[in-house]
Amino acid sequence: MLGAVALAAIGGVSAARRPVPSGLVNWPLSGRIARRVSGAPPAWRPQPALAAEYQAIVQRSYAEVASYTGGNLSLEADAVRVLGRAEWIETNLANFEHLLAPLVEAYQRTQTHAGAAGRLAAHGARAGVTGQIGLLLGYLGRRVLGQYDIPLLDADADGAGVYFVEPNIARAAHAAGAAPRDLRLWVALHEATHAFQFQVGDPPWLRGYTAALVQAYLADAVRALESQQELPRRMQDLWDRIGRGGLTGAGLLRLALTDAQTAALARIQALMTLMEGYSNHVMRVTGRAVIPNFPTLEARMRGREQARGPASRALTRLLGLDLKLEQYRIGEQFVQQVVDARGLCFMNSAWRGPALLPTLAETRDPASWIARVDAADGGAAADNGAADVGRAGDDRPQ
Numbered sequence: 001m002l003g004a005v006a007l008a009a010i011g012g013v014s015a016a017r018r019p020v021p022s023g024l025v026n027w028p029l030s031g032r033i034a035r036r037v038s039g040a041p042p043a044w045r046p047q048p049a050l051a052a053e054y055q056a057i058v059q060r061s062y063a064e065v066a067s068y069t070g071g072n073l074s075l076e077a078d079a080v081r082v083l084g085r086a087e088w089i090e091t092n093l094a095n096f097e098h099l100l101a102p103l104v105e106a107y108q109r110t111q112t113h114a115g116a117a118g119r120l121a122a123h124g125a126r127a128g129v130t131g132q133i134g135l136l137l138g139y140l141g142r143r144v145l146g147q148y149d150i151p152l153l154d155a156d157a158d159g160a161g162v163y164f165v166e167p168n169i170a171r172a173a174h175a176a177g178a179a180p181r182d183l184r185l186w187v188a189l190h191e192a193t194h195a196f197q198f199q200v201g202d203p204p205w206l207r208g209y210t211a212a213l214v215q216a217y218l219a220d221a222v223r224a225l226e227s228q229q230e231l232p233r234r235m236q237d238l239w240d241r242i243g244r245g246g247l248t249g250a251g252l253l254r255l256a257l258t259d260a261q262t263a264a265l266a267r268i269q270a271l272m273t274l275m276e277g278y279s280n281h282v283m284r285v286t287g288r289a290v291i292p293n294f295p296t297l298e299a300r301m302r303g304r305e306q307a308r309g310p311a312s313r314a315l316t317r318l319l320g321l322d323l324k325l326e327q328y329r330i331g332e333q334f335v336q337q338v339v340d341a342r343g344l345c346f347m348n349s350a351w352r353g354p355a356l357l358p359t360l361a362e363t364r365d366p367a368s369w370i371a372r373v374d375a376a377d378g379g380a381a382a383d384n385g386a387a388d389v390g391r392a393g394d395d396r397p398q
Contacts, residue, residue: 024107024126026291027097030134034089037138044084046166055080057184058162058163061192062288069348071196077159078195085141088165091149094139099153106222140351144188145169148194152211160198162191176300184289186301189286193279209354217264226263269327270360274350277331277363281339330363337366349373 046054058080066073083091107125145168150160164187173180198206288294338347351355356376362369 023131024104024129025097025100026130027093029358030130030137031089031093032138033131033134034093034141035086037135038089038141040080040141042086042091044086044167046082050166051080051082053181054082054164054184054188057181057188058192060290061185061188062195064290065189065192065196065282068282068286068343069193069196071200073192073196073199075195078162079159080162081165082164082166084167085165086333087145088147088163089137089141091161091163092140092147093133095149096133096137099357100218102218103221106226110226110291117166141165141189143168145172145183146191148191148198150207151197152207152214160195162188162195164188176297176303178297178300182293183301183383185291186283186294186297189290190279190283193282194275196282197275197278197351207355210259210268213264213268213271214236217261217268220260220264254284266360270358270363273327273331273360273363274334274358276328277333278336278347278350280328280332281335333339334358334366338370342370343364344375345371349377 011112058078059075062073062075065071144165146165147163148160149163151157164184169183169187170180173183176183198204200206284298287298296338335347350358356373358366358369362372
């Protein structure tokens, strides 16, 4: 990030004498930064036997997760991919570019009306955001193990991608003294639970709901950017935050923050907290049943996060990733407390529709969410099994 701030400052010195940048993000440069930060080799491909092994592991994981949650989980439309770091970066860079396209296009339109101060901020914003995305994907490219990638904004796309970054899994398994196959299954169980979340319901609703949240957020960001009254203030605020090193991962999305966007971000954060916490719960319950020496593997993987050095922790905070780690922790506590109090069938009430999703405040106060679901159901329907989700297998060890 320091390098990005320096580039922003250098670009700002001569902004009035150079053309306005062609966009908010220099995507090829972000990719080069990400690959360098990640240490990705130029090319990596899995052996056919490894790809076949992952296919079998994911198939088993879908079956285990379906059995525990009571859902009808299908792998037919989901593609299993084993990636190297560079391929994972390119895939997610394309996702970023597609997701942020409306915001980037609106930002470019505003530059035709920007004065000297706007052009100065534009150069700083472009350098800062380009560097931010590159650092974010580069850092994650070194650490991410798996990903359930569903094309939220592509209505014509079927299924999703279940991704595994094998070089990172192999390295993590070696560091943990674990069998690579056990860790692959551990990761696959987590990603299979995300598949359950997006496939649950009749018809499934989570993809459309999530896409609507993101689209509403971006539409409001576009309106704010194109407001001639708001633009100078927002550009100055962005420039100030870049100069302070304050453009975090959340800061990127806060480029044109409004009250409506603040509310949307809270709903998105609450949903992500539930999704990650529920996935970790299911992964741990099913993992104990199918992975030998699961407690040892779990303890060592927790130690992997705790063993991060000061530089890594600082970068995590700088990129806004500490928020995601907090979501995992709060989400796990929420789900476990609800399951302990009322069972998994009651917990599965959250997947019946948007009205029963916990709010951000409720993720920190499970009792309030339980009371709200009881009030909505008259206290009976949820306890009887959240029928449209299925009958969960509560007999597994908790």
